[in-house]
Amino acid sequence: MKRVKVGLLGCGTVGGGVVRLLRQNGDVIRRRTGIDLSITSILVRDPMKERPDVDDDLVTTDPRHVVSNGCDIVVEAIGGIAEARAFIGEAIERGKHVATANKSLLALCGAGLFDAAAKRQVRIGYEASVCGALPIIRILRSGLAAQRVTSLRGVLNGTSNFILTLAGEERMSFDDALAIAQSKGFAEADPSLDVDGVDAAQKLKILAELAFGTEIDFDDIEVQGIRGIDSAAFERAAAHGQVIRHVATATRGCGGIRLSVVPEFLPASDPLARARYEENCVVIDTDAAGEMSFYGKGAGSLPTASALLADVIELART
Amino acid sequence: MKRVKVGLLGCGTVGGGVVRLLRQNGDVIRRRTGIDLSITSILVRDPMKERPDVDDDLVTTDPRHVVSNGCDIVVEAIGGIAEARAFIGEAIERGKHVATANKSLLALCGAGLFDAAAKRQVRIGYEASVCGALPIIRILRSGLAAQRVTSLRGVLNGTSNFILTLAGEERMSFDDALAIAQSKGFAEADPSLDVDGVDAAQKLKILAELAFGTEIDFDDIEVQGIRGIDSAAFERAAAHGQVIRHVATATRGCGGIRLSVVPEFLPASDPLARARYEENCVVIDTDAAGEMSFYGKGAGSLPTASALLADVIELART
Numbered sequence: 001m002k003r004v005k006v007g008l009l010g011c012g013t014v015g016g017g018v019v020r021l022l023r024q025n026g027d028v029i030r031r032r033t034g035i036d037l038s039i040t041s042i043l044v045r046d047p048m049k050e051r052p053d054v055d056d057d058l059v060t061t062d063p064r065h066v067v068s069n070g071c072d073i074v075v076e077a078i079g080g081i082a083e084a085r086a087f088i089g090e091a092i093e094r095g096k097h098v099a100t101a102n103k104s105l106l107a108l109c110g111a112g113l114f115d116a117a118a119k120r121q122v123r124i125g126y127e128a129s130v131c132g133a134l135p136i137i138r139i140l141r142s143g144l145a146a147q148r149v150t151s152l153r154g155v156l157n158g159t160s161n162f163i164l165t166l167a168g169e170e171r172m173s174f175d176d177a178l179a180i181a182q183s184k185g186f187a188e189a190d191p192s193l194d195v196d197g198v199d200a201a202q203k204l205k206i207l208a209e210l211a212f213g214t215e216i217d218f219d220d221i222e223v224q225g226i227r228g229i230d231s232a233a234f235e236r237a238a239a240h241g242q243v244i245r246h247v248a249t250a251t252r253g254c255g256g257i258r259l260s261v262v263p264e265f266l267p268a269s270d271p272l273a274r275a276r277y278e279e280n281c282v283v284i285d286t287d288a289a290g291e292m293s294f295y296g297k298g299a300g301s302l303p304t305a306s307a308l309l310a311d312v313i314e315l316a317r318t
Numbered sequence: 319m320k321r322v323k324v325g326l327l328g329c330g331t332v333g334g335g336v337v338r339l340l341r342q343n344g345d346v347i348r349r350r351t352g353i354d355l356s357i358t359s360i361l362v363r364d365p366m367k368e369r370p371d372v373d374d375d376l377v378t379t380d381p382r383h384v385v386s387n388g389c390d391i392v393v394e395a396i397g398g399i400a401e402a403r404a405f406i407g408e409a410i411e412r413g414k415h416v417a418t419a420n421k422s423l424l425a426l427c428g429a430g431l432f433d434a435a436a437k438r439q440v441r442i443g444y445e446a447s448v449c450g451a452l453p454i455i456r457i458l459r460s461g462l463a464a465q466r467v468t469s470l471r472g473v474l475n476g477t478s479n480f481i482l483t484l485a486g487e488e489r490m491s492f493d494d495a496l497a498i499a500q501s502k503g504f505a506e507a508d509p510s511l512d513v514d515g516v517d518a519a520q521k522l523k524i525l526a527e528l529a530f531g532t533e534i535d536f537d538d539i540e541v542q543g544i545r546g547i548d549s550a551a552f553e554r555a556a557a558h559g560q561v562i563r564h565v566a567t568a569t570r571g572c573g574g575i576r577l578s579v580v581p582e583f584l585p586a587s588d589p590l591a592r593a594r595y596e597e598n599c600v601v602i603d604t605d606a607a608g609e610m611s612f613y614g615k616g617a618g619s620l621p622t623a624s625a626l627l628a629d630v631i632e633l634a635r636t
Contacts, residue, residue, distance in 0.1 A: 021464060021606055028466050032531050127461070133607030135461025143445070143453025146339060146627030148346050213350045274592065288339055288624040289451030292614035297607050306606035309464030318636060
């Protein structure tokens with residue numbers, strides 16, 4: 001049995017999910033992989049807050065303590081940019097592997113962090129940054145390693161898909177659908193990143209860089225949100241047996257790689273049309289195998305935690 | 319650049335695909351992974367047969383030559399049991415990693431081969447044995463490593479699904495549909511393994527062992543073929559908005575794990591109903607992320623070759 005110690009930055013929806021899932025499935029992980037994962041310390045903002053799943057002794061407000069306290073792997077689940085970047089940088093500097101769910105950070109300063117990690121010979125796992133529990137990063141990096149991707153399309157944001165599904169299937173207004181998404185915990189208080197397409201574009205950048213093996217400038221992605229779609233558009237779609245989806249697309253053409261996140265009318269038979277409510281979907285076309293499609297929950301506490309722990313296991317294995 | 323030498327056993331549909339795909343995508347693989355794969359020798363039955371893609375100097379009829387000729391990894395693409403088992407055993411004995419597409423071999427004597435490999439500290443990749451290009455083995459082993467699978471369902475045989483799709487959607491007879499499947503190269507001259515469910519059951523055993531982390535006795539799988547389905551059944555299905563699929567199921571219940579491969583009536587909304595013609599589909603339910611579904615080409619020269627090469631790359635990486 002290989003004992004591996006994990007320092008956890010953050011204990012909110014995602015970090016709390018990591019604690020809960022490790023408690024729930026630690027035995028399965030041990031049996032399957034021979035790896036015994038334990039959390040050595042947890043960074044929180046408010047140490048007095050009640051956390052039923054968490055051992056109080058592990059809680060700290062000092063990020064240095066988490067990344068230095070004899071841990072082997074650091075899990076970043078605080079979100080945001082400045083602090084997350086600093087703490088991950090510190091962890092790398094100290095020779096720790098890192099697993100993160102932070103797509104904004106990767107989209108903004110991933111290259112610098114990957115360079116730093118390569119120099120210190122540690123790795124950054126980021127399965128959780130795109131499509132939650134769906135192991136799309138592994139699929140692209142390892143599963144399709146011998147295939148040439150010709151195009152990639154996805155429904156990458158659960159919140160905007162939830163709203164589009166309600167608006168399309170139940171003729172609900174944007175505002176009402178958003179309110180339900182917020183009450184279910186999918187949408188943030190400020191849903192701009194989701195409904196304006198920025199979140200999906202950040203994920204698309206990560207996926208397309210893997211799929212096409214090249215660096216992509218975020219500003220080259222055409223981004224159009226879903227706020228402006230009026231009810232007449234949904235009626236028109238329904239009349240033609242179509243649905244509206246917020247589609248992220250990356251294609252390689254003569255002029256290079258084209259990327260966009262825009263609302264599209266799709267026939268009901270389109271694989272992306274089948275992604276309903278908060279579900280994510282990625283459709284990949286390759287030279288060797290044609291079209292493959294992948295569906296799963298793109299967000300949420302345990303789905304995202306499961307992807308972080310999958311990375312922790314992989315980082316611990318090698 | 320890491321140079322890795324591959325010995326190839328077999329140069330038929332699958333082995334020939336490996337040669338072709340490596341020629342086609344060797345540059346992508348080098349750029350993405352830093353690994354330069356080259357084939358050192360190829361076992362064939364008839365060395366005089368014309369093979370436009372193959373360098374004549376590499377061809378041999380001596381399996382010993384392939385597994386010993388300074389190669390690092392052996393790819394088994396001859397199929398069948400006795401010879402494949404002997405050659406893989408020999409490769410392992412000589413300390414070579416192995417990649418194989420041979421599901422029958424794994425279902426019949428996988429345990430012994432994995433034991434032998436563990437003793438010699440080499441590994442056996444078998445992504446290509448189930449669902450062709452769809453990286454379902456990686457998804458289960460690595461992507462879902464932190465999740466507890468509660469059930470797994472699949473359409474795992476492209477031939478029987480092709481026949482059921484034609485019979486259901488175009489009211490074609492079993493024999494006519496089979497003839498078309500054979501003319502397209504999906505079905506073997508003797509289609510028994512496909513249409514009687516044995517092929518799907520072998521794949522189900524491999525997937526369920528990974529999903530549930532336990533060894534499964536092939537004889538415990540309830541297997542029922544699709545030959546007996548008459549046209550009235552397809553009419554009844556259509557009248558109820560249903561389709562018939564040859565469904566492989568593994569569920570964990572109170573009495574242990576139950577496995578079956580049987581034809582089922584499914585509503586059109588079932589994820590498995592969406593797998594049409596030769597497409598494969600796997601639907602996995604887990605404690606952490608609910609339902610995930612995966613679709614892709616389950617067989618064919620390049621899809622299977624792409625899975626073998628993905629394994630070769632992974633074996634070469636570590």
